[in-house]
Amino acid sequence: MNYSKYTRLALLVGGLALLSGCTRSISNVTSEGKTNAPVFPDKSDAVRAEGSFVNVDNLKQMRHGLTKAQVYELIGVPHFDEGVLHVKEWDYIFNFTMADKSVRTCQYKVLFDSDMKAQSFFFLPENCLTPQAAIKPAAVAPVTASPAPVHKELSAESLFAFGSAKLSADGVAQVNQLANELSDDVLSGNQLIVTAYTDRIGKPASNLALSQARAESVKTLLVENGIPASHIITKGMGDAMPRVNCPGKTSPAVIECLAPNRRMTLDIVADRSGK
Known part of the structure; x- marks a missing residue:
């Protein structure tokens, strides 16, 4: 057999x-x-x-x-x-x-x-293979936990007026606080990605431009607070990747329903630019 x-x-x-x-x-x-x-x-x-x-x-x-x-x-x-x-x-x-x-x-x-x-x-004997070809148990690389990803999400409502790329007073305060939290150690070898999203109201091209302008506004204030511009990447996503879908024509109720889609995310990631 x-x-x-x-x-x-x-x-x-x-x-x-x-x-x-x-x-x-x-x-x-x-x-x-x-x-x-x-x-x-x-x-x-x-x-x-x-x-x-x-x-x-x-x-x-x-x-x-x-x-x-x-x-x-x-x-x-x-x-x-x-x-x-x-x-x-x-x-x-x-x-x-x-x-x-x-x-x-x-x-x-x-x-x-x-x-x-x-x-x-x-x-x-202990020196069985020395000096010709000493063999020892293979070293096991220590397992170190990868740094937890840093992700922060803010509501656009708390940063900007509806349809505006100018930071509100509350928005300025929030970005200033964020800048204080971003120490040199946190950003060393890393990049901060600022991504803005809008809702579906309006033309897609206008929404894309608005989201990019909002991300740039946040970057500008961060730079004013001493964060190197080279560490910051901005992304305007327009009405892409909605969190909620609210059918119907523009109305106060629909605008309120779409609020989760109007957001700003901040992520600290490893710098892959090779700089």
Whole structure:
């Protein structure tokens, strides 16, 4: 019968688990997968005493957090009968062909934590592959949270009179406050995008021009407050991307209904201009 690759893998792992009989730990492994003194078994006790010629590129990929299945895929099953399931250490005998074509044999140990994730790695001797080709567990780049995007939205009603691009007194106060909040640290390496939107009332071309003029008015006041013009991008979107749809001819009720569409957004994004 022909088995798939994964079926053969499952049978092999299952067979090794049965052969292991009882599981054991000789290095006093903690629940975190650590030990103060790794203990290597005698090579004569190995079920594969000749060891294996491990793929060095795979060995370089050994790192913290790998599952046992991933370790198996990289460097194979352990060479001692310490078990496959529910044990915290796997031991190997690895052969390496050196630059002068000689073969160097070393032992290698992987320790697992209580979640069965690889956490510690040891060679015997410790300098097994130095100086020719020292191998250490691959460094895992620290995961740093990306800065949360800065997004602020203002109602055009609070900034401008209806149909006007001139900032109202309240609008001037809001933009001045915004300028005070924009420190050099916030804008360092970033750009401020000022985007204005109108409602559908009027001709599309006029709405587009009005929205651009409103965005420019905000930019002008920001610059007056010391924000470098090179950090500010303005966009007039006219009546595009409406938030609400209010049918009917122009009337006070429709104008009020369309208020959510008349808005100004401010976004701080990374500067991609290459400056």
